[in-house]
Amino acid sequence: xxxxxxxxxxxxxxxxxxxxxxxxxxxxxxxxxxxxxxxxxxxxxxxxxxxxxxxxxxxxxxxxxxxxxxxxxxxxxxxxxxxxxxxxxxxxxxxxxxxxxxxxxxxxxxxxxxxxxxxxxxxxxxxxxxxxxxxxxxxxxxxxxxxxxxxxxxxxxxxxxxxxxxxxxxxxxxxxxxxxxxxxxxxxxxxxxxxxxxxxxxxxxxxxxxxxxxxxxxxxxxxxxxxxxxxxxxxxxxxxxxxxxxxxxxxxxxxxxxxxxxxxxxxxxxxxxxxxxxxxxxxxxxxxxxxxxxxxxxxxxxxxxxxxxxxxxxxxxxxxxxxxxxxxxxxxxxxxxxxxxxxxxxxxxxxxxxxxxxxxxxxxxxxxxxxxxxxxxxxxxxxxxxxxxxxxxxxxxxxxxxxxxxxxxxxxxxxxxxxxxxxxxxxxxxxxxxxxxxxxxxxxxxxxxxxxxxxxxxxxxxxxxxxxxxxxxxxxxxxxxxxxxxxxxxxxxxxxxxxxxxxxxxxxxxxxxxxxxxxxxxxxxxxxxxxxxxxxxxxxxxxxxxxxxxxxxxxxxxxxxxxxxxxxxxxxxxxxxxxxxxxxxxxxxxxxxxxxxxxxxxxxxxxxxxxxxxxxxxxxxxxxxxxxxxxxxxxxxxxxxxxxxxxxxxxxxxxxxxxxxx
Numbered sequence: 001x002x003x004x005x006x007x008x009x010x011x012x013x014x015x016x017x018x019x020x021x022x023x024x025x026x027x028x029x030x031x032x033x034x035x036x037x038x039x040x041x042x043x044x045x046x047x048x049x050x051x052x053x054x055x056x057x058x059x060x061x062x063x064x065x066x067x068x069x070x071x072x073x074x075x076x077x078x079x080x081x082x083x084x085x086x087x088x089x090x091x092x093x094x095x096x097x098x099x100x101x102x103x104x105x106x107x108x109x110x111x112x113x114x115x116x117x118x119x120x121x122x123x124x125x126x127x128x129x130x131x132x133x134x135x136x137x138x139x140x141x142x143x144x145x146x147x148x149x150x151x152x153x154x155x156x157x158x159x160x161x162x163x164x165x166x167x168x169x170x171x172x173x174x175x176x177x178x179x180x181x182x183x184x185x186x187x188x189x190x191x192x193x194x195x196x197x198x199x200x201x202x203x204x205x206x207x208x209x210x211x212x213x214x215x216x217x218x219x220x221x222x223x224x225x226x227x228x229x230x231x232x233x234x235x236x237x238x239x240x241x242x243x244x245x246x247x248x249x250x251x252x253x254x255x256x257x258x259x260x261x262x263x264x265x266x267x268x269x270x271x272x273x274x275x276x277x278x279x280x281x282x283x284x285x286x287x288x289x290x291x292x293x294x295x296x297x298x299x300x301x302x303x304x305x306x307x308x309x310x311x312x313x314x315x316x317x318x319x320x321x322x323x324x325x326x327x328x329x330x331x332x333x334x335x336x337x338x339x340x341x342x343x344x345x346x347x348x349x350x351x352x353x354x355x356x357x358x359x360x361x362x363x364x365x366x367x368x369x370x371x372x373x374x375x376x377x378x379x380x381x382x383x384x385x386x387x388x389x390x391x392x393x394x395x396x397x398x399x400x401x402x403x404x405x406x407x408x409x410x411x412x413x414x415x416x417x418x419x420x421x422x423x424x425x426x427x428x429x430x431x432x433x434x435x436x437x438x439x440x441x442x443x444x445x446x447x448x449x450x451x452x453x454x455x456x457x458x459x460x461x462x463x464x465x466x467x468x469x470x471x472x473x474x475x476x477x478x479x480x481x482x483x484x485x486x487x488x489x490x491x492x493x494x495x496x497x498x499x500x501x502x503x504x505x506x507x508x509x510x511x512x513x514x515x516x517x518x519x520x521x522x523x524x525x526x527x528x529x530x531x532x533x534x535x536x537x538x539x540x541x542x543x544x545x546x547x548x549x550x551x552x553x554x555x556x557x558x559x560x561x562x563x564x565x566x567x568x569x570x571x572x573x574x575x576x577x578x579x580x581x582x583x584x585x586x587x588x589x590x591x592x593x594x595x596x597x598x599x600x601x602x603x604x605x606x607x608x609x610x611x612x613x614x615x616x617x618x619x620x621x622x623x624x625x626x627x628x629x630x631x632x633x634x635x636x637x638x639x640x641x642x643x644x645x646x647x648x649x650x651x652x653x654x655x656x657x658x659x660x661x662x
Contacts, residue, residue, distance in 0.1 A: 005216060005276040010223045014286050020061060020218050021281060022295055024053040024274050027076040029299050030086070033307070034093075038253055043093050047107060049074035051216070051248035054273035055180055057081050058221025059148050062229050068134045068414070070118045070127050070149040073108045074180075074247075078150075082115045086302060090310035098309075101446050102326070103316035110446040111413070118413060119446075124151060125160025126434045128177065129403040132164050133410015135173035135238075140364065140392055140416065144233045148176040148225075154185025156202065157193050160433075163403030168238035169206040170398060176228065177240045180215060182247035187259040203240035215243030216273040246271075327480050328505045329449035333531055338495065338524030348516035350490035350523050351455075352381045354497035355419065357527040359389050362417055365501065368395045368404055369421030369455075378423055379457060379516060401431030405454065409438045412451040419501060425456035425510065426470045439506035440481030450506040453497075459551055459599060460631075460647060461514035465638035471550065471599045476508050477577045477606055484577040485532060486510040488553035490521040492574055495530025503532060512550045519554070535580035537587070541567030544660055545587040545594045547610060549573040552597040552629075555649045559656060566660070576606050581613060588614055592623035595659055597652060602630035624662035629655045 009017065031050050038046050049056065056077030060069060071078040079089060092099030092110065100110035111118040118134070120127045131149035138145040155161055156179060168175050179199050183190055196202065203210030211228070214220050221243065228239055246268035250256045257265065281287035345353070359365050367382060367389075373396040376383030385394045397404045401422065408418040422428050428435065431454075439450040460469040476482050485500055485507055487493040493511065500507040538553070539560065546568050548556045553572045560566055569587040573580065588594045594614050596607040607628040614626050631648045644650065 004270050005214070005273070005280075007217065007219045007277065007280045009284075010219065012219070012223070017281060017286055018291075020057060020222060021277060021287065022299070023057040023061060023077065023081045024218060024277065025295060026080045026299050027053050027056070028274050029296070030076060030080065030303055033303055035253065045106065046253045047073040047251070048249035048253065049076050051268065051272055052180060052182070052245050053077045054218040054221050054277070055178070055215045055243045055245060058218050059176075059178055059225050061222050062226035063146065063148060066116060067145045068116045068118060068131075068147040070120070070131050070134075070147070071108060072120050072124070072127070072150045072152065074152075075108070075150055078117060079108070079115075082117060084112070084115055084117075086306035087309035090307055091313055094310055095316060096310065096313045097316055098313055105445050111448055112446070113448070121437050123433055123437055124155040125158035125164075126402065126406040126438055127151065128155075128161055128164035129167070129406025129434065130410040130413065130438070131175045131177075132167050132171075132173055132403065133407035133412070134414045135168065135175035135410070136171065136366075136407060137411050137414030137416045138174055139171075139236055140366070146174045146176060146229045146232045148178055150178045150180065152185060153179060153181045153183070153190055153199055154188065154193055155179075156199055157185075160402050160406070163398070163400035164406070165203070165206045165208060165238070165240065166398055167400060167403050167407060169208045171395075172237050174232045174236035175238050176225065176232070177238065179240065179242050181242055181244050183264075184247055184251075184260065186251040186255065198242055200240055200242040208238055208240050210240040210242070212242045212244060215245030216271045216276070218273055218277050326447070327444050328483075329443050331503050331505060333499065333529065334502065335531070336527060336529045338491070338528040339526035341525045342522040343525055344520055345490060345523050346517050347490045347493055347511075347519045347521075348379060348381060350494040350521070351497060351511055352383070353523070354494035355381065356385065356388070358419075358498055358501045359385070359393065361527060362501065364393075364416050366393050366395065366411060366416060366418040367421070368397050368408065368418060370397055370399060370423045372396060372421055377421060379513070382421075401427055402434055405431040405434040405452075406438060408452040408454075409434060409442070409450050413448060417451045417501065419453045419455060421455045422457070424468045425458035425472055426467050428454070428456065428472065428475070432475070435476070435482070435506075435508075436479045440479045442481070443505065444481055449504045451504045453500045453507045453509055456508055456510045457513050458510050459512040459514055460636050460643055461551065463638060463640055463643060464513075466635040469636040469643075471510070471512070473508070473510055473576055474600055474605045477609070481506065482577060483507040483532060483575070484510070485575050486549045487574055488512075488515070488548075488550055488572050490519060490523045492530055492536065492572075494523055495528050496532060496574065498527060499529040499532055502529065507532070510550065514551055515554070530574075533575050533578040533580060535583040536572040536574055537569060537583060538572050539568060539570040541569055541591070543567045543591055543593065544656065545569045545571065545584075545591045546597065546656070547571045547573065547584060547594065548597040549576065550599060552599055552648075555652055556597055559653045563653065563656070566656070579610070581617070584610065584614065585618055588618045589621040592621055593659055593662070594622070595627040595629060595656060597629045597648065599631060599648065601633050602628060603633060605630055624659055627655055627659045
C-alpha cells in the first residue's frame with residue numbers, strides 16, 4: 001500500500017523519523033481517550049486536533065525547548081512534544097490543582113514558563129500580538145531565539161492578525177506566524193472568511209516572507225520549519241506560514257460536522273498525517289509491527305497511569321482569600337522617600353521626569369506609543385528620550401492599540417517591563433480586549449504577571465470634543481486585575497508613576513490633559529515612590545467630606561477657597577483601584593456628610609461605588625444622603641460653552657451648600 005502523501009526523508013536519521021512518529025501518536029491516543037471520557041461526562045468539553053498532529057509536532061520539534069510557542073486549543077501536540085507530564089494536562093482539563101490554572105480556566109487557556117508555552121484566550125487574535133512582544137524581547141536581548149505562534153484561518157479575519165503582522169514586519173521581529181488553514185471556522189467555510197486564494201498571500205501586503213506547507217506531511221513541516229527557524233535566528237525577521245490541512249471533527253465535539261460535505265471529509269481522511277506516515281515508515285523498514293506495538297503499549301500505559309493520578313486528585317477546595325490574593329502578583333513596595341531638594345515644575349514635566357528616571361533605573365524598560373520617539377509624543381512628555389535612550393527602547397508604533405497592548409504583555413512574559421502610551425485615553429477602546437482579557441486576568445489565570453503600565457492622557461477642559469476628552473476610568477475600575485491611578489498634582493504624579501513602573505502588575509495611569517500645563521508644584525528632584533492605594537487628605541474639617549480625584553480635586557479647592565468658611569475634609573483619592581476605603585470611612589464617620597466628585601458622566605462611575613460603600617459601611621454615622629456630582633449624560637461636546645455646561649464643575653458649589661444645609 002502506498003502513502004497518499006509524498007514523504008521525503010531529507011537525510012533525517014532513523015531516530016528522528018521515529019521520534020516524530022511517537023510524538024504524533026501520543027496526542028492521537030490521548031485524544032481518542034479524551035473522546036471516551038467526554039462521552040462518559042468525565043471532562044466538560046473537547047477541541048479535537050485529530051488529523052492535524054503533524055503541524056503541532058513538526059513546529060515544536062523544530063524549535064529549541066527554550067524558545068516560546070503560543071499554541072491554540074487544537075494544538076495538543078505542542079504540549080506533549082514539550083513533554084509536559086500528562087497528569088498535569090489531565091488535571092488541567094478536570095479543573096484540578098495539579099493543572100496550570102488552579103481550576104480557574106479550562107482546555108489550553110493557560111501558559112507555563114517551565115515549558116515555554118503560552119496558551120491562548122478565546123478571543124484568538126491577541127495571541128499574535130503577544131508573540132510580537134516575546135519576539136521583541138528576544139530581539140532586545142540579542143539571544144538569537146525565534147518564537148512561533150498559532151492561529152486558524154478564521155483568526156486571520158480579526159484585526160489583531162493584521163496589526164500583529166504589520167508590527168512584526170515593521171520591527172523585523174523573529175516570529176513564525178503559523179496559520180492552520182482548517183478550511184472551516186466553526187461552520188463558516190474559508191470562502192466566506194476571505195477572498196484570496198491563499199492565506200500566505202496576505203503576507204505580501206506586509207512585506208513579509210511567506211510559505212505554504214502541506215500541514216499533513218510531518219517531514220515537510222519539520223524540515224521546512226527547522227530550516228526557517230535556523231535562518232530567523234541568524235537574520236531576525238517575521239515569516240507567515242500557511243499550513244494546508246483540514247479539521248476532521250467539529251469545532252468542538254458538540255458542534256459535529258454535518259455542515260461539511262461527506263466527500264470532503266473522505267478526501268482529507270485519506271490524507272491522515274499519522275496513518276500515512278506510519279505506512280511510510282513501514283515501507284522504509286523503519287517501523288516494524290513489534291516496534292509499533294511496543295510504542296503504543298508504552299503510550300497507553302503512560303496515559304492510563306497519569307489519568308489515574310488525575311482522577312485520584314481531590315477537587316479544588318474553594319478559598320476566598322486565595323482567590324482574592326491571586327488577582328495580583330504580590331508586590332512589596334520599596335519605599336523611596338522624596339528628597340527635600342525640589343524645583344517648581346508643571347504636571348507634564350513631573351510625568352516626564354518620573355518616566356525618564358525610571359528609564360535610567362530600569363535599563364531594559366521599553367516605552368511604546370504613537371509618535372513617542374523623534375516627535376516626543378503629542379504632549380512632548382518623551383521629548384529628548386530618543387537621543388538619551390535609543391530607538392530600541394523608545395519605540396514609535398503603528399496605529400494599532402490592540403497589538404501594542406498585546407506586545408507589552410508579551411514583553412512581560414519574556415521578562416521586560418514596558419510603558420505603553422495611549423495617545424489619548426479615548427483610544428483605549430481599540431485596545432480594550434487585551435487590557436481586560438490579557439493584562440487583567442493573566443496572574444489570576446496562570447500566575448503570569450503583566451508588568452505593564454498604560455499611560456492614559458484624559459479629560460475635558462481643552463475643547464477637544466467627544467473622541468479626545470473622555471475620562472474613562474470607569475471602564476477599567478470594574479475589571480479585577482487592573483490597578484487604576486489618577487493623580488491630581490505633579491509631586492503625586494511623579495511618585496505614583498515611578499511606583500506604577502516598579503509594580504509588577506498592570507497599571508492604568510490616568511493623566512488629566514488640562515492639568516498638564518496649568519498646575520505647578522515644588523517637586524522632589526530625586527527618584528522617589530508614592531504608594532499606590534493610599535489617598536491624600538488635603539484639607540481637614542468637621543462638617544463635610546469632599547472626595548475627588550484628578551481635575552475634580554482642583555474644582556473642589558476652588559470652591560473651598562471661595563467659600564472659605566466651610567470646615568471640610570478634602571480627600572484626593574489618587575488611586576481608584578485599589579481604593580483607600582479606610583481614609584474615606586474615617587472622614588465620613590467624623591463629618592457625617594459626604595459628596596463625591598467625578599468628571600465622568602454620573603451613571604456607572606466611580607462615585608456610584610464610593611457612595612454605595614459609604615452607605616454600606618458608614619450608614620449610622622450619616623446625617624444626610626451621600627451626594628454625587630458628575631457631568632451631563634451626553635458625550636463630551638467640543639464648543640467651549642457646551643463643554644462648560646457638560647462639566648459637573650458648575651454644579652459643585654451649589655451641591656456642597658445644599659448638602660451642608662440638609
